[in-house]
Amino acid sequence: MSTVPHLPSAIEGQPAHFGTILAHHPGLATSFGSTYATFWSQGVLDHPTKETTRIRNARITDCGY
Amino acid sequence: MSSWLGAHTSEADLLAVRTGLAEPLAQLRADTGRECPGRTATIIEARMAQMIAGEGGLEPFGELDPGEQVVVALAEQFMLDAHGVDGAQMARLGEHFSPAEQIAIMFQLAFTDGFTKLRRVMGLPVTTTTTTTTTTTVVAPSPPSSSQPSSSRSSSSQPSSKGDL
Numbered sequence: 001m002s003t004v005p006h007l008p009s010a011i012e013g014q015p016a017h018f019g020t021i022l023a024h025h026p027g028l029a030t031s032f033g034s035t036y037a038t039f040w041s042q043g044v045l046d047h048p049t050k051e052t053t054r055i056r057n058a059r060i061t062d063c064g065y
Numbered sequence: 066m067s068s069w070l071g072a073h074t075s076e077a078d079l080l081a082v083r084t085g086l087a088e089p090l091a092q093l094r095a096d097t098g099r100e101c102p103g104r105t106a107t108i109i110e111a112r113m114a115q116m117i118a119g120e121g122g123l124e125p126f127g128e129l130d131p132g133e134q135v136v137v138a139l140a141e142q143f144m145l146d147a148h149g150v151d152g153a154q155m156a157r158l159g160e161h162f163s164p165a166e167q168i169a170i171m172f173q174l175a176f177t178d179g180f181t182k183l184r185r186v187m188g189l190p191v192t193t194t195t196t197t198t199t200t201t202t203v204v205a206p207s208p209p210s211s212s213q214p215s216s217s218r219s220s221s222s223q224p225s226s227k228g229d230l
Contacts, residue, residue, distance in 0.1 A: 006155035007164050024164040028100060028172055031093040035086070042085045061147060 076180065076189055094176055100169035102162060108133055109140045109173050113181045116144055118191045132161030136170060143174045144181075 005016035010023035022029040040050065057063070080087040098106040108126060115121040123129065129137065135157045142149045158167055184191050 004152070006152060007159075007167060010164065021164075022168060025100065025168040028093070028096055028168060031089070031096045032172070035089040035093045038086050038089050043083065 076184060079187065079189075093172075097169060097172040097176060100165075101173050102166045102169070103133070105133060105136045105170055106173050108136060109170070110177050110181075112137055112140045113144050113177045114191050116141065117181050117185050135161055139170075140174055140177075144178050 005021055007016065007021045007024065009016040009020035011020045014020045019029075022032065040047075043050075080090070101109075104126065108123065108129070111121070111123060111126070115123075123137065126133075135154075139150065139154055139158060142154065155167075158170070162170060181191060183189075
């Protein structure tokens with residue numbers, strides 16, 4: 001990943017990354033997980049199209065995921 | 066107003082096409098708005114809507130406290146170019162808000178940035194969902210009675226209902 005987390009990990013012994021930072025707010029992390037799972041598991045777009053937009057978005061925003 | 070999608074004339078109409086996604090998305094947006102400290106959720110929506118619409122200001126909110134001023138600067142940089150959000154700016158945010166509050170604020174920035182731009186691209190009215198329903202005019206909640214530490218701020222900006230999606 002090319003970016004440096006600006007918050008520490010909320011889970012002792014684990015490095016700071018998207019998941020461990022979100023753990024600072026378990027409620028939002030749960031809601032986000034549910035929404036993200038729905039987005040990827042349902043819908044009219046095929047997975048290659050979704051993944052293509054995700055990768056392009058990540059490239060532009062310098063996201064390491 | 067009609068968008069280039071023809072029959073779909075509001076954000077709610079657009080999301081109604083995806084009922085399975087609309088519900089968890091509405092829940093997440095509501096949770097995010099509720100968890101943002103004080104007036105920050107409403108201020109973020111107002112500022113981003115103003116930036117896209119090219120008009121308006123934050124005057125209705127009155128004097129912003131130091132933490133709110135940091136949030137406004139962050140919202141502006143986030144919307145213009147997220148690469149410009151640096152460690153110093155995040156450190157200033159951390160001076161006023163707890164890590165959990167910072168997570169909520171960042172979610173609010175992401176949602177508001179995304180949906181404000183989506184409405185603009187779709188040709189829909191650029192509105193603030195927590196403050197108005199039809200125009201860019203912002204009706205701000207009352208300012209806080211005093212400057213308080215971030216951990217003791219209460220959330221005064223209520224998230225939009227599912228119908229506001």
